[in-house]
Amino acid sequence: MCGIVAANASVDSIDFLISGLKQLEYRGYDSAGLAVLGEREPQRFRALGRVAELEALTQAQKAQGALGIAHTRWATHGVPAERNAHPHVSGKLALVHNGIIENYAQLKTQLQALGYVFTSDTDTETVAHLIQHQLKSSSDLLMAVQVALTQVKGAYALAIIHQDFPDQLIVAREGSPLMLGIADNGIYAASDASALISVTRRLVYLENGDIVRIQQNKLEIYDAQGKTVERPETLSQLSASAVELGPYQHFMQKEMFEQPQALGNTLEMLSGMAQLDPGLFGAQAADMFVQVDSVLIIACGTSSYAGMTAKYWIEDLVGIPCSVEIASEYRYRKTVANPNQLVVVISQSGETADTLAALQEAKALGHKFTLAICNVPESAIVRETALRFITRAGPEIGVASTKAFTTQLATLFVLTLVLAKQHGRLCADSEQQYLQELLHLPLAVEKVLALEPEIRNWSGHFADKQHALFLGRGYHYPIALEGALKLKEISYIHAEAYPAGELKHGPLALVDANMPVVIVAPNDSLLDKLKANMQEVSARGGVLYVFADADTAIDSSEGIEVLKMPExxxxxxxxxxxxxLQLLAYHVALVKGTDVDKPRNLAKSVTVE
Structure with a gap:
């Protein structure tokens, strides 16, 4: 969601702050702002809309400053408006914040009684006034922040500057990601590594509860108990080119076409293996997997559909029960713990708030067999599980997930095979066959991407439609769900997905000539059943768009458009x-002229409830 960048440097930081915000635009936002120290108080610049408007404002006013903070805001408390944009100020203090302050209403009432005047509708402004109030009884900015945060409930990443402390940048983290960048000309901070790679690849990841005093070449890190601690420095493998658009029109387009490489990178370790090894998931995996009698997959959004697909695979090949829980539901309901259950959490960013909280709930219930499938090795979720598998998709900038999803699917299939082998359900011949299919997967995806011109031809048929229906059966039902999600995310067409057998139980009432029906039709054991469902749609005047395998004997005719998959x-x-289905959603969005990479109301990394 919101993005933070900050700097305490020996050079002017305005260009870094603006470029850092541009790197964070993919996270979703409605306004942007920055603050640097002035002669008497912080100079604040805020703009509703894109970072480019903030950049023009700072250039027009010739903003300068070596110590500064900046922010892109995704509205939670208060409508998108300049008054609600960050930074927020209180006296000589300026502050930016990611996260949610849960007890802000109570704090606001207390602060108003003390005479503080609020100029925004945000929860963040309470923290600014709270720290400023603590400074009345403390001459140390860091101590004032420490005391103030003991009164705050919720999630936050904070960056704070104060006119009376011109050499200090204070940052703090609880629940929302925040990291430091160590450079020769100063120390920087951001909520995402992509904002830092223009100045340094030397990163320090903060832990929950950390509060840091940053001077140009000096760090003081204090943990949640107020003790001085050191956090390890890591060298980021992220390259500048990885977060650049290159020759593509959108990041989503780039990331769709990066899927063969992403899958190849994720599965690279299999190429040198004669047989599957549980060690792919961690040193303790072999011991844990033989004890596992069921699997619980926890995720949100697109990642949950990857989990739903894996449920079919696991129950088919491993022969043990598998359940899939939406993280935001799991964390708030009573569940029955099973100490022999493998808990798998899936998150592209590794910082998804609901998924992280659900993992913590599972661990509190006594689950010790935990596995993270994630694209970010330094993320919070990865650090909290016993086992892990890092998908090597590379940075995913487009809000609508593509290569993160397909690499999650590939990883879950590897997990299925390893579990099946550990449970004596995978013979040597099948193991070799599946390994070869996995290694061939990048080439198979390349062949699908080559169908783009044919899929583009369908896009105009959807442009004037308000609704669409997606149907699939078996382990392609979750794929229909993902296809519908992609279409609604980026084209704003209302799309729903159903198991095709459910048509007669309600959805068929919606079918007419204005409701395109997208069918996922592989040549599997359910194909004949699916053909019967297609007849039900055709009989009601519905128009079918069928993604069919070459040997399904489904051909185009009046009311039926068929695209044959390569294999x-x-x-x-x-x-x-x-x-x-990704390509279909993308080209429909192009025809409709929507903002493909930054769809309205959505954010890439959902770090609040």
Missing amino acids: HYGLLSPVLHVVA
């Missing part, structure tokens, strides 16, 4: 079909 891919067919 049938068995249990891994969902990976190929979802790529085709």
Whole structure:
């Protein structure tokens, strides 16, 4: 969601602050702002809309400053408006904040009684006034922040400057990601590594509860108990080119076409293996997997659909129960713990607030067998699980997930095979066959991407439609769900997905000539049933758009548009079909002229409830 960048440097930091915000635009936002120290009080610049408008404002007013903070805001408390944009100020203090202050209403009432005047509708402004109030009884900015934060409940990443402390930048983290960048000309901070790589690759990841005093070449890190601590420095493997658009029109387009490489990178370790090794998931995996009698997958959004697909694979090949829980539901309901259950949490960013909280709830219930599938090795979720598998998709900038999803699917299939082998359910011949199919997967996806011109031809048929229906059966039902999600996310067409067998139980009432029906039709054991469902749609005047395997004997005719997939891919067919659905959503969005990479109201990394 919101993005933070900050600097305490020996050079002017305005260019860094602006460029850092531009790197964070993919996270979703409605306003942007920055503050640097002035002669008497912080100079604040805020703009509703894009970072480019803030950049023009700072250039027009010739803003300068070596010590500064900046922010992109995604509205939670208060409508998108300049008065609600960060930074927020209190006296000589300026502050930016990611997260949610849960007890802000109580704090606001207390502060108003003390005479503080609020100029925004945000929860963040309470923290600014609270720290400023503590400074009345403390001459140390860091101590004032420490005391103030003991009164705050919720999640936050904070960056704070004060006119009376011109050499200090204070940052703090609880629940929302924040990291430091160590450079020769100063120390920087950001909520995402992509904002820092223009100045340094030397990163320090903060832990929950950390509060840091940053001077140009000096760090003081205090943990939640107020003790001085050291956090390890890591060298980021992220390259500047990885977060640049290059020759593509949108990041989503770039990331769709990066999927063969992303899958190849994720599965690279398999190429040198004669057989599957549980060690792919961690040193303790072999011991844990033989004890596992069921699997619980916890995730949100697109990642939950990857989990739903894996449920079919696991119950089919491993022969043990698998359940999938939406993280925001799991964390707030009573569940029955099973100490022999493998808890798998899936998150592209590794910072998804609901998924992280659900993991912590599972651990509190006594679950010790925990596994993270994530694209960010330094993330909070990865640090909290016993086992982990890092997908090597590379940075995903587009809000609508593509390559993160397909690499999650590939990883879950590897997990399925390893569990099946550990439970004596995978013979040597099948193991070799599946390994070869996995290694061939990048090439198979390339063939699907080559269908782009044909899929583009369909996009105009959807442009004037308000609704769409997606149907799939078996392990392609979650793929239909993901296809519908992609279409609604970036084209704003209302799309729903159903198991095709559910048509007669309600959705068929919606079908008419103005309701395009997208069918995922692989050549599997349910194909004949699916053909019957297609007849039900045709009989009601519905128009079908069918992604079919070459040997399904489904051909185009009046009311039926058929696109033949390059090859049938068995249990891994969902990976190929979802790529085709991604392309469909993308080209429909292009025809409609929506903001593909930054769809309205959405954010890339959902770090609040």
